[in-house]
Amino acid sequence: MAIDKATVAKIAHLARLEVPEEQQEHLAKELSGILGWVEQLGEVNTDAVEPLRSVMPITQDWRADEVTDGNRREDVLANAPAQQDGYFVVPKVVE
């Protein structure tokens, strides 16, 4: 699958990544190269094969529904790019 510049812009937006226009052409070429190469998997017959989602057959345990952590507001906020009065400060979300 060859990827064009417009597709790069679309994927970049889906991934919320700013990709300057002057880099889009080059990236389109690189991504096309990678995708063209992985398409070799088309040679493998997988008709009767179930997709593998978990590599080790580990049964997941239940645990008691108990609070084990919390009341750590200072810790949670410690790395915030912006904070005020014990809250994260974020750009306006609702117009």
Added chain:
Amino acid sequence: MSVDLHRLTLAEAKKGLAAREFRAVELTEASIAQMECHRALNAFITETPEQALAMAKAADERIAKGEAGPLEGIPIAVKDLFCTKGIRTTAASNILGNFVPPYESTVTKKLWEAGAVCLGKTSLDQFGMGSANLNSAFGLVKSPWTRPSDAKPLVPGGSSGGSAVAVAARMCLAATGTDTGGSIRQPAAYTGITGIKPTYGRCSRFGIIAYASSLDQAGAFARNVRDSAILLQAMAGHDPNDSTSADLPVPDFTAGIGKSLKGLKIGIPKEYRVEGLSPEIDRLWQQGADWLRAQGAEVKEVSLPHSRYALATYYIIAPAEVSSNLARYDGMRYGLRVEGRNLTETYEKSRGAGFGDEAKRRIMIGTYVLSAGYYDAYYVKAQKVRRILVNNFRKVFEEVDAVLAPTTPTPAFRIGEEPDDPVAMYLNDVFTVTANLTGLPGMSVPAGLSSDGLPLGLQIMGKPWDEPTVLQIGAALEEAAQFNTLPYGIEARA
């Protein structure tokens, strides 16, 4: 005596500390001196010498009281992908740049409880994405090795390049790494040391910054097989905080070391004789098979017929998981924020500025293969081939106990001579990704030198949860290979 402390193996250092021949503080000071001496290699993103000395002092007190843990007073380095409480953790990225975790990863918590001393956080390819440690926001890392014929710097491999260099250049006795597609085994091979990735689920992933969660696994670097077994022992075990960590007893990883290989069957996968495999690595591989045979193992050719598809499978599954895992970096609660005109633009600018080129490439590929209309053709297809790869190994393990292969197709390359084409760069991992896709334990052992004097590694892959056999075979290779060449720059200082 003290000038040579940094050259001790971990097992020797343990003995010396127990016999009170030297103190943990002296051992730690020797490591810190080496870190300063080799700072030009850029192995560390954050050095923590003061903390190290405080931890060493506490270790000396516990040793004096007879309360020594299994790693008491042993100076180690930690890949900067493990969260360490109160110590900056960057994943070698700008987006996490000054992140200081408010909690400790389970693996490092266990190491400190065992008495280990933290020398600092080592560099890596950003988020673990790379095979040469050229993708770090904190500058590239140089191998302590150069070809004897010139002094041009070589890559240490990646992604755990900083940890590998710290061990190879005798800055620490051992180091942690993580391995998603070869990120422990490949740099271990390039720098002439030992590296093991255990079975998926053996070590907790809690507090390890996620790259590709179904493939990521913590592991150990050391200067020999026994030392890597000792470090791994302290890292392994079930953790309720990681639902994929295995609730299984952890065997004694050193149990098989030094034992005869009589009764063991070892497979040579014929499909690993790929195009681009250096002839001298091919010869070393044959030599390795002969060494194992001479020590009593039965060595036979086996077939893993779908091996050639492993790398392409990896480069769909890993980026898909990257696009999902790295979606959390949005510049809101931690990490870099670059303000835009609105929320969406703030996300885009923060992520655009915070991620390096390779991380962006993988996020884009992952987003594409998971997007509507392509999900089945790429992602589900790769999951199906992944099952076939697992079945290939299951079948081979009906015949043999482990598999022997090269770790890398070539020795380390010079900085600046890396391929421009991302796909050509990915070929570094052609022999290592399979163990991640199949969850199997794998280790690289230094086995010889190339004609231009660079270390070469051989890889052993074992059955699920059978690290002891992998380490037993690794020790047998080590015994036969007698690899004891030091990096030439280090040798010169002796």
